[in-house]
Amino acid sequence: MYNLLAVSFGEIFLKGKNRNTFEKKVIEQIRSSLRGFSDIVVYKDQGKVFIETKNEYDMDEIINKVKKIFGIVLISPSIKVEKDVEIIKNKTKELIKYLCSKQNIKTFKVETHRSDKTFPIKSMDFSAIMGEEILNEFENLRVDVHNPDIYVYIDIKNSAYISSEKIKTVGGLPVGTSGSALLLLSGGIDSPVAGYMIAKRGVQIEALYFHTYPFTSERANEKVKHLAELLEEYCGKIKLYSVNILEIHKAIKENCREDETTILARRFMMRIAERIAKDNNIDMLITGESLGQVASQTMKSMIVIENSIDMPILKPVVGLDKTEIMEIARNIGTYETSILPYDDCCSVFAPKHPLIKPKLHVIENAESNLDVDGLIEKALSTLEIL
């Protein structure tokens, strides 16, 4: 039925002069997200963005993809026709017939929006004409201007656009309009959600994965790669770095107390992340920490971990319960992959009784037994882009 998707922007409109840049970013995202489809045209008609396809049967899949693009709030599957009253009438009737075949409809309302003031009939009059036409054609339908079963929208621009359904999408700001951040991506449930939430606010995401091969499997790499790919549907292209920190774990094991392992390792991870971020002009870090979820995520632990670097760390899920995080993970489609049973970094080296109230001077003292800079360099020498 539909050959076109009309795209409505959200908060972008609030951003005044930036509007153009923002719109451009969204259009860029749309193009890249739909690059797998042939015969797609993305264009603007009097301030509104449209996605046109020659293949009607691609429409559902296109909707699925576009739904995930940040910066868009509504999309409506539409029909594009010439600005000819008879043609508009016929296509509108066709659309209503189609909608009646899908659901039980008793009442309707026509709303016309005329951006093109050269079109000879005013909006209100045009709605009335169309309403009459529909009432004549469909005996069972009545007009209800307050609470109709369906709306019929007619948008007169350079072309005429007929639509009925408005689909709510994820909202947010276009990716790349709010700076960039490096996501510490483990194989778990929380970090992909954290990345999603920050990307939603317009941030370009890159990701960093720590592993301890051969203490972890190459399959774990594949799993993280897959998680990054799933996030890319929302965030656009994600550059994924991996760093092997086995040597760091070895050094900690040999020189430090077992219960300090997690905190020490996390401090190393932060330092490595900060280095990679700075080398690549990335503004901030993102973690999937949730307050109190595990030993390294108590407030005291967070203080000690964060103290190791100067860069701000965004923690969008810090106040969410595990079940709330899981719900988001399910909605964005990362949950099923996150729960696959390949060991991630933590499990092999996790101490039996990790510190939950570490003290900074104690941890700093433990680090004095380690060649911190040397170990970081060693780890960075294993840096790979997956």
Add this chain to the structure above:
Amino acid sequence: MEIYLDNSATTKTRAEVMESIIDIYENNYGNPSSLHRMGMEIEKKIDWARKSVAKVINARTEEIYFTGGGTESNNIAILGYLSNFFISKCVDKTFNVITTKIEHPSVYNIFKQFESVLDVRYLDVDSSGKIEISELENRIDENTLLVSIMQVNNELGTVQDLDKIIEIVKSKNRRTKIHVDAIQAFGKMKVDTKKTLVDTMSFSSHKVHGPKGVGGLYVRSGYKINPIYFGASQEKGIRPGTENTAGIVGFGKACELICDNFQAETEKLYNLKKQYGMRLIQKIDDIKINSDLGRNSAPHILSISFKNIRGEVLVHYLERKGIYVSTGSACSSKVKSDNRILKSIGLNKEYVDGTIRISFGHYNSVDEIEYVVNTIKQSVNEIRMIMK
């Protein structure tokens, strides 16, 4: 360098087998059910393959059925027999079936399914993985429908005494049927179905350097089993569906190669197992060899446990050096669960986690031993240093 020591998981297809497979796809791609000459020609090739497979276990040609693999063979044998009772509805918990605690999942999980409708009896095994004949004897009675036992265990290489088992079963209840999962034994141990009177026996092509997706089922003449799914009359209706012709001929070729050189090949494998076992014991402390190093277990399987390491970590250490082994059994080792089989033989927990399986095949040689054993030693030392 690539040293493949995971031949119990699967094997490299032999070059001669590949040739015969390609030949079928290129020159004999007809459907055996077709009336015309092309159909007849491929039918003849399948008959040849059936003969070749039959020869390995000294069966009659018409006792061999081709299937889609070992798992399917086990399912057809067990479900195909028990369905007789379910169809006639004359089954309840007064009837029992017997198997062991160390069966492969393709047998074990069938019996698990039946626990709600039948009395399912699982036999214990001793520390070497063998069942106690006396326990078997005690648990068979006039209501035992089926005994299903694997000939060679896929993780340990333990061999069950089939002749003794059959003698006991048949002396206690003549009507009890015997199914043998011979997937790891086939082509590695001498099996003679004229002397070892099993009712059904399953085997698989890709464990013996044949192609994947083909298996075989031996069904003793005169014994009737039902299909488990339905279609036309291929494989006498027991396994309907157009034959995997190239796979079957490839399997036939692999079996021909087995028979050509059976004695020398198995001698080679026995020697490899012994050499590896001896060297590893000499070189590495806190080690347990779970397989018999002599003739009391299969020639190609060596299970070893190292104290205080993790098997999967050792597997990754070795893969870095081009050596491929497995932890536990490959078909189920991706699933994280306590190892049922290693627990059954009473292996201590600190050893269970550190267990790997080395399994040999046609392409292995004694020249590899030094490198592999040294690499294992280094890796185990390093892992122990880190995990201590």
